[in-house]
Amino acid sequence: NAGVTQTPKFRVLKTGQSMTLLCAQDMNHEYMYWYRQDPGMGLRLIHYSVGEGTTAKGEVPDGYNVSRLKKQNFLLGLESAAPSQTSVYFCASSYGIIRLHYNEQFFGPGTRLTVL
């Protein structure tokens, strides 16, 4: 199993450009999450999904949109990139309603995004 994969690994954008980050998981997880990681600030939740076709806002959703058209994929979009969105983005997934796994999250390797 590949686990959680993220595409691309690195990207440089100019202010105002748009892009989509792709997250894929092959563990049949119900829940998926997008985080951003900035120095000294831990991980902050951007958006999450509890199932195919559903999404919800997290702690820092402004400037981002998401879609989950297929259970295994979770897309994060930046419509008009800003320098404040320079960060490392992590996708994660979890089993969800299966209590045995108690919300343990499985993380992808990250996407390093720079907005100039």
Added chain:
Amino acid sequence: AQSVTQLGSHVSVSEGALVLLRCNYSSSVPPYLFWYVQYPNQGLQLLLKYTTGATLVKGINGFEAEFKKSETSFHLTKPSAHMSDAAEYFCAVSFNTNAGKSTFGDGTTLTVKP
């Protein structure tokens, strides 16, 4: 609302010394508690977790943590540090009814000196 505080953003120990990384949480309901490790340029991976039952939990690479409800703490320890333990460590809290969401601490960077 739940929160996690990791005391000390940087901890430095000598190889072979005790590792102690501190984590305190706040919550109004029984928590699930996690420690994750992040090596440079990688994603987070689970070290150990507390859900229910035994309050002393053992994880990978010789780490363990003890859930102390009265102190609202979940400190991570390892008796003897190894150079390969150098990484960033994150404490996280979650609950049974919040869509699987976790709240993460700000992280502690562990440096191991030879």
